Structure formats: structure tokens, C-alpha cells
Amino acid sequence: MADLDPVPGPDPVAGGDPVAGGDPPLDLTAIEARLLAVETALQRLEDGSYGRCSSCGSPIEEELLGNDPVASTCGACLAGRVEGA
Numbered sequence: 853m854a855d856l857d858p859v860p861g862p863d864p865v866a867g868g869d870p871v872a873g874g875d876p877p878l879d880l881t882a883i884e885a886r887l888l889a890v891e892t893a894l895q896r897l898e899d900g901s902y903g904r905c906s907s908c909g910s911p912i913e914e915e916l917l918g919n920d921p922v923a924s925t926c927g928a929c930l931a932g933r934v935e936g937a
């Protein structure tokens with residue numbers, strides 16, 4: 853018996869995701885959370901606590917606010933949260 857591959861046809865690509873990139877699907881929960889964050893930020897603007905960490909009271913880094921204008925926690929608290937405080 854010759855040791856040859858039986859069928860040299862095209863490989864069936866199983867489980868491949870043909871669509872990469874493009875717009876992500878609408879996530880209503882995320883949008884609602886975002887809306888809430890904006891409302892909270894507006895309220896904080898009114899009472900003068902905007903730009904301060906809601907957790908420790910330190911000023912939030914400008915870089916963080918640049919990335920996320922409605923950020924409510926400073927970089928340190930954010931990092932602490934990720935580590936699991």
C-alpha cells in the first residue's frame with residue numbers, strides 16, 4: 853500500500869469566523885450603562901465633584917479623563933479594582 857494522502861482537495865475550514873472587524877453589534881446594556889455614567893458625570897459637574905475619584909477623592913488623571921470623560925475613579929483605584937481589592 854502506498855502511503856499517500858487520499859484526497860488532496862481543499863481543506864474544509866470548520867469553525868472559522870469569516871467576519872472580522874466591522875461595527876460591533878449594538879449592546880443595549882452597555883449603552884444604558886454609558887448613559888448612566890454620563891448622567892452621573894453631569895450631576896458631578898453640578899455639585900463640583902467632577903474630576904475627583906468617587907472612591908478615594910483624589911483628582912482623576914487628565915489622561916484618564918481624556919480617554920473617558922465620564923471616568924469616576926482614579927487610575928490607582930481602577931488598578932486596585934482590577935487586582936481585586
Ligand SMILES: [Zn+2]
Nearest residue numbers: 905908926929
Ligand atoms: Zn481613587
